[in-house]
Amino acid sequence: VPRSKTTPKDEKPQRRTVRLTHPDRVYWPDEGVTKEGLADYYTEVWRYIAPHIVGRPLALLRAPSGIDGQTFFQKHAWKGINANIVEVQDPAEKDDEPYVAINDLDGLLGLVQSATLEIHPWGSTLADWERPDRIIMDLDPGDGVDWPAIIEAAEETRKRLETAGLNAFVKTSGGKGLHVVAPLKPSAQWPAVKAFCKGIADAMAKDSPDKYVSTITKSKRSGKILIDYLRNQRGMTAVAPYSTRARRGAAVSMPLAWNELSPDIGPAYFTVENTPTRLQALDADPWAEFKAAAEPLKAAKGKAKG
């Protein structure tokens, strides 16, 4: 069911309750994308990005002077934090500094006001910090790996996840690779989820040692793809679907339908500039069924062989 049709395409949320200081500050100089432009982008994609960033701990890549200036990868709240951003306490680390979270579009615009150029959520929610609701297999190509090989790696990862009883979705990273994401019904805790993901990465490296590696130490080897399963640990993060990247080109991490993976698009093909057009042209959000497709990892017991 093309769920995006249930909301009229011209129905856009209103913003402007959050005050932006320096709205003309340029964040991506080559594209001329400003802070105000970033706020407009996130307002546009709000209903798509919301399920992936609301109600979970967030790490933020902040860049007050734009992508060419100093950047900060921030896991915790800071002094004078925007009032629309929520501070949350890790229930397992009561003495730790609070994390940041958002509840609504004002929260997202609070992140923009704070010069957040990348949003990196946890794989679990504030409702259940210990039981992830998604797996993210991060496919990191070494030097010399071509795009068709990255697509092939994503297809193989998908097959292995499906063999294990899960459903798999794909997105561009907005950088160099692809992310294969499987929604989970929260049941297994972090250590079991990590072990499962390691099993898939190790099996891929074992079955195709010429194509894949599963350990960072071997990841420098050119011509191979690192199957980075280490996003799937408590406290680790990966860039959110629809998040911008603090890199040249103003690319975003874009959810795709599997049949959109083709030579026509690369990992940084979708950008702040062309995403609104894409979303308006889509018949259906390619990830419309993401939440409904969640399965518990216990159904995935046993092998991760493809």
Ligand code: ATP
């Ligand atoms: P690419 O396709 O280029 O690999 P990516 O988003 O997958 O893009 P990675 O380098 O594979 O990039 O993943 C980095 C991950 O590590 C991010 O998703 C982020 O959550 C996490 N991370 C930890 N520390 C940092 C940091 N200092 N800066 C950026 N990311 C960080």
Ligand code: MN
């Ligand atoms: Mn990556």
Ligand code: MN
């Ligand atoms: Mn990685």
